[in-house]
């Protein structure tokens with residue numbers, strides 16, 4: 001089925017509230033689960049680094065194995081790259097991530113007295129840490145309102161007509177203008193799950209969608 005692209009705006013609070021209700025009872029993304037169990041910024045930072053291009057269940061198990069070996073930047077920096085790589089395997093790019101995890105741990109130890117910094121600029125200066133990871137750490141680790149825009153958040157907020165952007169970085173800036181602050185942290189965990197289950201990249205399940213009546217389906221050319 002093909003839908004027409006419209007440009008009408010939908011109310012983010014109403015839409016996200018409906019999506020939250022729809023998703024209640026489904027498992028949180030891996031890093032949100034880590035944060036729920038232990039809101040330690042270092043653990044959240046490292047688990048987010050592990051989670052990139054990695055399935056949730058792999059991320060959770062890898063984080064547990066790694067933090068069974070070391071819990072602080074100081075002790076983490078004392079591990080070998082082989083130990084870290086073995087602990088986080090089979091996470092995607094585990095060798096590269098092991099290198100970055102050790103480099104980050106050393107910098108935190110040497111420059112931040114073993115703490116995780118709480119600004120976007122300082123976090124994105126760390127090796128292997130981009131805006132997506134930094135915003136997740138700020139939100140989940142420090143409760144600082146921050147919008148973590150991954151591919152799901154970028155795609156779905158464009159389809160909903162809240163923004164019209166080409167890249168996740170543009171989306172982050174635009175969403176700061178249209179999304180009430182109360183949703184900045186939660187929008188990622190809601191739309192990641194929603195994007196995996198309903199508003200999928202190819203042929204979204206509009207027929208099963210709880211907000212279908214209000215969604216302009218901007219840019220959607222094929223749906224189920």
Ligand code: SF4
Nearest residue numbers: 199204206209212215
């Ligand atoms: S599944 Fe369809 S109706 Fe629902 S948010 Fe995505 S594009 Fe809109």
